[in-house]
Amino acid sequence: MGNMKDTIRSIAIELFFRKGYFATSISEIAKGSGIQKASIYYHYKSKEELLFSILKATMDDLTHDLKENLAGIEDIESKIRAAVHGHVRFHLERQKENFIANSELRGLTAEHYRVIVEKRDEYEEIFQGLIRQGREQGVFADVDVKILSYAILTLCTAGASWFNPGGRLTVDEIADIYENFIVSGLKQGDAPGMARARHADQVLAR
């Protein structure tokens, strides 16, 4: 946190998280950074660029993290577990940036919006690929890949909105709870109705 550019950045993250992007003014960020508001524009050419730089770095780190977590794992269930665990971990450990990344996309210009959404889509596709593979290998039930990938990602992401760093459970304990819940949901062993019918089909086909 040596230079002013990073100080401004971390004050902005704090304020965008607490008050929201539109409700935060440049002068508040300047005040928190201990400089005059005009000086902000030496480091960032606009408020929107400051937001974009935060979102871009967060998305890049997220995808990089996922690829690293999956490297070397062969078994599909272990892969899903590693992906979910890492996703939860990342969102709880960098709670504020991730909260902003999921709620302030509307603050971006059209071009910047496109860049971030592309990165998000790339990340989602890796996840969807894992679910699809697990389904094809018969490890998971015949689930709807798109709907459940959205569900799983937002489920874990949501942790960033209520997580209390000093609370009852550690990051890894929470990640384990999610991991088990999600893998059970994907396997759908006990679900009656349509799910049970699908499950029976699979068993018979083995």
Added chain:
Amino acid sequence: MGNMKDTIRSIAIELFFRKGYFATSISEIAKGSGIQKASIYYHYKSKEELLFSILKATMDDLTHDLKENLAGIEDIESKIRAAVHGHVRFHLERQKENFIANSELRGLTAEHYRVIVEKRDEYEEIFQGLIRQGREQGVFADVDVKILSYAILTLCTAGASWFNPGGRLTVDEIADIYENFIVSGLKQGDAPGMARARHADQVLAR
């Protein structure tokens, strides 16, 4: 949509959903309603009061809906299914209001914020009670009630952010997918820390 008060309200819902509360101005709402901005203040005494009236009605209807959906059902699994199904249905059918109710709480005054959070807590407690009951009756596994209730609610709520009314699946089809995923997750969820051990056991037993 006969009177102006309701017109203003529905234009505000549309704009708050699309652009966000802080990024929407009174004059935009007036323009959309076909009147001058000063006329807004005849119907609502401030922008914040307009937001509050939207959130309050949404939360009241949500809880009312849940109580109605649960009435007369005895079996705990059927109760959870009805609660989840109704929750998803409500959020998809009133997508915009619900999106606002989950992202614009920071726009409220301290007192109004308290009112809405109280209503949200009341709703959450009903849900938590159902999960707790299911666990005590042995229908569900020994899950963490608080964490999973947040997880389940945000999971279903998130539907309101990506749902496309004219899309591939109907509201009830999506609700069914969620229902099965959640009930499966609740039945087979393990205690924290057991994920790796359990998975290893499974692999060895093959």
Added chain:
DNA sequence: GTCTATAGAGTGATAGAC
């Protein structure tokens, strides 16, 4: 790299005519 000063536009809200 940070400052003071200010441009230029938009904001929520009110007063008072009709």
Added chain:
DNA sequence: GTCTATCACTCTATAGAC
């Protein structure tokens, strides 16, 4: 119940001194 006019303020961003 809607209008015009306006107040008082805040906002992002820039110019130019140091």
